[in-house]
Amino acid sequence: MTAPSLVLGTAGHIDHGKSSLVRALTGTDPDRLAEEKERGITIELGFAQLELPSGRTMGVVDVPGHEKFVRQMVAGATGIDVVLLVVAADDGVMPQTREHLAIIDLLGIPKGVVALTKADLADPDWIELVIEDVRTLLRDTSIDGAPIVPVSSKTGAGLPELLAAIDSVADEAVSRQASLTMRLPVDRVFTIAGAGTVVTGTLWSGSVERDAQVEIYPSGVRGRVRSVQMHGAQAEKAVAGSRVALNLAGVERDEIDRGDIVAEPGSLTVTDRFDAHIAYLASEEKPFESGTRVHVHHGTREVLGRVLFMDVPALPPGGKGVAQVRLEEPLAPRYGDRFIIRSYSPMWTIGGGVVLDALPPRRTTLKPYERELLEALIAHDLSSAAIGLLSSRALPMTSAQIALALGVPRAGVADDLNKAALERLKVGNETYFVTEEAQQHLLGGIERELLAFHAANPNATGIAALALRDRVDRRLEPKVFDALLALATTRAIAALAEGQVRHPRAASTALAEEEAARVALVPLLRSQGLAPGTVAELATAVGIDAGVVRKALTKLVAEGTVVRIGPELHFDADVVSTARDRIVAYLKEHGEILARDARDITGSSRKYIVPLLEYFDSQGITKRDGDSRTLGRLG
Template sequence: MAGGGQRAGVPSGRPRRGAARARGSGSPSDGAGLDGDTRVRLAPARRPGAPPPSAADRSSPDGSPAPDAPADGRGAALAARGETQRSTESGVKHLVVGTAGHIDHGKSALVRALTGIDPDRLREEKARGITIDLGFARYQEGATGLAFVDVPGHERFVRNMLAGVSGIDSVVLVVAADESVMPQTREHFDICRLLDVADGVVALTKADLVDAETIELVRLEVSELVAGSFLQGAPVVPVSSRTGEGLDSLRRVLAELADGAAGRRDDGIPRLPIDRAFSMKGFGTVVTGTLVSGRIDRDADLFLLPGARRVKVRGLEVHGTAQPSAHAGQRAAINLAGVGVDDLRRGDTLTVAGGLLATRRIDARVSLLDDARALRYGARVRFHQGTTEVMARVALGALRSPEDGDVGGGTGGAPLFPGTLDPGSSAFARLHLERPAALTRGDRFVLRAYSPPLTIGGGVVLDPDPPRGRLRSAAGAGRLRRLDRMDGDGLRQAVDLRVDEAGGAGVTAEDLAPRVGLTQSAVTKVLGALVAGRAVTAADNRFFATERVISARAMLLDAVTAYHRKAPLEPGLPREMARSGLGTLAGPELFDHVAEALATEGVLAAGRHLALSSHRVVLSEEEGRLKDRLAARFREEGLSPPDAVSLPELLGADTEAIDRMIALLVREGILERLGPLLFHRDVLDVVRTEVGALKASAPAGETARVDIAWFKSRFGITRKYAIPLLEHLDRARITRRVGTGRIVV
């Protein structure tokens, strides 16, 4: 299956099944939850000032709520609604906090001191004294629950750091007081800015190793680093994990952040990016991750993306406790049926059917860091979103001015399409992913160079499924500029744009949902508002831009009017000819909607033919005489009507005029076609009446019968006319063929 980078918990790409099974050999009742990690039994002694581990900590192997996986939790479709319902548990407000900072600056030690839980869970981490993969820990104080995501600081493990920090609510930027700002401090801070982390705090660790003057110098260097960013003016708290200095102050700051933080919506699309997957004895496949949006219930049917594999939730734990459901912002361990651990990888996403798109092509806004190297058109980069890492090619579009959010222009205001994007610049781009990834509008991502793998920039997904078309054109630049400006009422605009781009084919709410990052019910509400505002028109379950409907209406009326001019004696434009004539301007649903609307308004008569209500067949004097002569001739000839080939000579008229009048007589029901023959309706009425009367005149208990010989003799005709007439009587259900004869029914 396609998905993110290396499997969770595998520092060097080696399979971890054996380790997972060994770790998961117990059961929840003997101390290991579904997370399959018995680390709590091995937890180190408490650091000074740290609170004792709670019961939830002891039963929650990974320390419970962990990071947000995809970055869409901040600034994507759900947050853009402006609603701030936070997932709570028994009135507790949870905050997901990520650590960031250089290697050996004491991130894990700080988490351990704050929570009493060691976030380093791998043997190699404990042996080497460095964090390699994500670690999780939590603690609760009063009405505040803090879930820590501890990330590795070494430059070799930035990919793992990205998987953890991409969806956090707040960050603790850790800077060692004895070393100050270092390279990974800057890179981690840049990543937090690129992912639009909203707030945080700076922790100056190892404060017990330096004097007050050094603390102030480091504080100044940190201030220079964060100037103009989300951390400008944030608290800077000196702490010591060894002595406990400053830990209470840091806890108070974190509690204040939790009080002021906006929450995640429960009613969004269920979306859980996987950061760990393992097999546990007695349970089978277990995955862990943070529910970015929506909710997941026990026994729910879900899909794994990419790959659209159907799975079922057998059971789930939230914060180490079995629960009937998990809500947005909570970390969950989910026991899955229908998939093996070898079929999973970090970056796979659990969602519902139709919830998200597995895409390989996205349109985005891309910005480079000031100190990054230039990015050339077609460059191969590492694309990180949530827990996913995938290689991608970058096709640069129009240059964008970050100052005013407009497309950078050249001479005369035309958009510029650079071959290379300079450091500190921003542009629109189309990213071609080498493997599918589950993405939606508003997802934030980070770009790293292919080699050496340094962070160079990032951006936001504007369209997870862009239409085919030229990116480097005025129209392409205009479209992306429109998408980029969709803030505030952006969801409504995004839906409106998608409906417009669907053209004459229209689009359903089900098709729109994964493309705009909303549930189907939410899309339906937005569409309802657009319909009420007359920007969009509904036709059954499809939606069309009203301007498109107006254009289709005008074109259809023009086509019918032109047909009347061309063929005034015809009843109207054949319906299928009209449908094909509109081409791509109107699909079948839009065509039927417009035709029926015009009929309801009394403008058109809409049946097998489309005609203006004012249309009348008007014959010239000569045409009227020819029509009357034809009708009289067929009545006079009776059941041996004239051959059409002989009519021009018999009537002294040209073939084309005769054909037009015959077609008119047939439409009016005066003549009836029986195969290649034409009969006057009065003549056929006589035959139908006389044969039908045979049933009443038959002796009691007997069936009236008709055969070819009797029919020919009775009406004085040859077999040439008798056979078509008898078959006509069969179709009219006056007779029914039985063997070589017929009975009157």
């Protein structure tokens, strides 16, 4: 039996016989919970495996039909490739039939079959009327024209025809993206004694195998796949579209929950907002006002959020538009993901949409290039979208980063980027692309922030590179900012020295003062020998601000002219070397030395010799043993 690469999901009104039909088709009872057995309804997602006449196998998700459990229905439907819409022949179309079909349509499930169950309870004329009602209901939906097959789970009538119809539709269905990175929305979490944490779900994309490293989104917890199962059987590897269970090592039960996503490390963006193309159901009576609080269902997670429309105050029933969805809890969506919107209270399905940009700036008024980006994403024009994303982010990005943001393979955008009129930054072995406008803006930001820093800090000789990056744009990777700084130096916008950045036309007075302090401190410390002054005393002696003196001392320490023993204690390096030689010679002759002996042979005092000996201990020159010291390993 080959592993399934497609998932069949049921949908339909409560008590229309979905679970009974799955049991008749697969031999598996999808009602897992005792409460489900007692109440006769499916509450959580039930799973089974279906073998079709052609030999193809499909994972089967039996989702609940009760209106109170539409949340679980959405969770199951997001992983479905082919839907089996169940309508009871004796009841016909019912409220949850309509809501489930709306969800199927909003999620863009492209293939389906309708099972007209309980056909043994209705006469042929009535069945024909119900079939016509269903055809009308399906019109203009994603499964318009789906085959309709009357069946009876009780007598078995119609089951062979239903299997043949599912087989035919499955043959036309497109399997999920195996070329993208691995992504598994979690619908169940439990523990097994001796094994640990186990999660189940439908593998949305990519593949997963034993020992693969994974990350849990949105928490960021990392772990390893200890083992892979498909329908209770061990497997070396599972591919996109499969129903899988993963035993995770390094992930505790309380570190992962239903609604999380298990994915390749670093492959998803955690966000509290995303831009989307929204569809509002025509069956609604009131306009969809911008700013409305709603329930957002993405994958197996449900969070609260608000929908803010771009440029319009509201959508009319049946309308479509671009909006930014602001979330109260984070999600990890990808471009092209479908989601469902349900009203805040009372809860019912009012619409849905497609994720466009997973990490946009906070705004509802679009700039021209932002509008072009969203239009390109709606049209699946990846070439224009890649350039538009660079314009929107206004940051240097690699082709891999752009592909990740768009949720497409790198090859899908790399050629277009290489051919485009873009600026390029070499960062190590990687090439970063950036629009000319964005690069000029960033270089201008470096110059503006440097001049502002010098104006506010006239005595400072420069600012640390990371601190400057935070002032310019903290989204920049440090290595990318370093490349921008290198470019800025070639254009005389910035100057780099000893880990600090300054503007070439600024800080000349501060630099001159610091150099004057440096020149004065060297002979002063040499003359003070083993009794140097504090920083404040040194500043008074040379007549220069203590802050400038401290910076000059730091540079003298870096070049080896001065030795820093503590925050306030600095010695001339040659003086320290002479003291070290005398102490080492004494130890070689006597074997051990006390603090008073070191004081006497160096001509120092206890105030200075004790910290100096502790410094020699830290350097391995001496080794302390109680009150005495012996020769260290480097003495």
